[in-house]
Amino acid sequence: QQQVKQSPQSLIVQKGGISIINCAYENTAFDYFPWYQQFPGKGPALLIAIRPDVSEKKEGRFTISFNKSAKQFSLHIMDSQPGDSATYFCAASLTDNYGQNFVFGPGTRLSVLP
Amino acid sequence: NAGVTQTPKFRILKIGQSMTLQCAQDMNHNYMYWYRQDPGMGLKLIYYSVGAGITDKGEVPNGYNVSRSTTEDFPLRLELAAPSQTSVYFCASSPRQTYYNEQFFGPGTRLTVL
Numbered sequence: 001q002q003q004v005k006q007s008p009q010s011l012i013v014q015k016g017g018i019s020i021i022n023c024a025y026e027n028t029a030f031d032y033f034p035w036y037q038q039f040p041g042k043g044p045a046l047l048i049a050i051r052p053d054v055s056e057k058k059e060g061r062f063t064i065s066f067n068k069s070a071k072q073f074s075l076h077i078m079d080s081q082p083g084d085s086a087t088y089f090c091a092a093s094l095t096d097n098y099g100q101n102f103v104f105g106p107g108t109r110l111s112v113l114p
Numbered sequence: 115n116a117g118v119t120q121t122p123k124f125r126i127l128k129i130g131q132s133m134t135l136q137c138a139q140d141m142n143h144n145y146m147y148w149y150r151q152d153p154g155m156g157l158k159l160i161y162y163s164v165g166a167g168i169t170d171k172g173e174v175p176n177g178y179n180v181s182r183s184t185t186e187d188f189p190l191r192l193e194l195a196a197p198s199q200t201s202v203y204f205c206a207s208s209p210r211q212t213y214y215n216e217q218f219f220g221p222g223t224r225l226t227v228l
Contacts, residue, residue, distance in 0.1 A: 004156075006156075009154075032215055034215075034216070034217075041221075041222075042221060042222075043118075043204050043206075043219030043220050043221050043222050044157070044204070044217075044219050045219065046216045046217065046218075049215075049216070089156055089157065093215060095215065101159065101162075101172075102147075102157075102159065102217065103159075103173075104149075104156035104157040104158075105156050106154065106155055106156045107154070107155070107156055
């Protein structure tokens, strides 16, 4: 129930195309869903995040779509650029009185071809 | 601000040796975390802390120990290193719970146990 599933494992997109990464969760108590971006040799960095009270959040070329009933959320990268080539992790967090427990998906390696 | 710093960046251990991975943050964050990242896998939570003197186990705590004597530092101790502990270790921190609970990650420590 603590698992977060993520697909695809890898993705190749042409420059200017749309990249879509999907995640699914089981635990309905999760209340925070971030996406992290990781470049080789670096730590992950927060890209965009959403809470279940909204169905979509957009920041620049990045959009999270959230479907609470289906327990799914996805990251859309519009006008993908070679600089977007990185590994993307979705995560889910359960906020309780003791702190935050984050569960990460296995990651998607995105390659954007010039 | 230096953010989250980790030392060392790389380390090779022999089976049975012990070592401490250092983590420090200068953002006055209450929450700190240790994750391990295995190839092709997401981040797995080892231990976390909600403040000085308070720590708790995450998903994969066996073979590790932590302490949190100050807000700034959160060292991870490996006792009796095993090949299964070969991984990249990330330390992260986050402020007291806000609407968007961003975790700030360090650059990681790549550990090999031979």
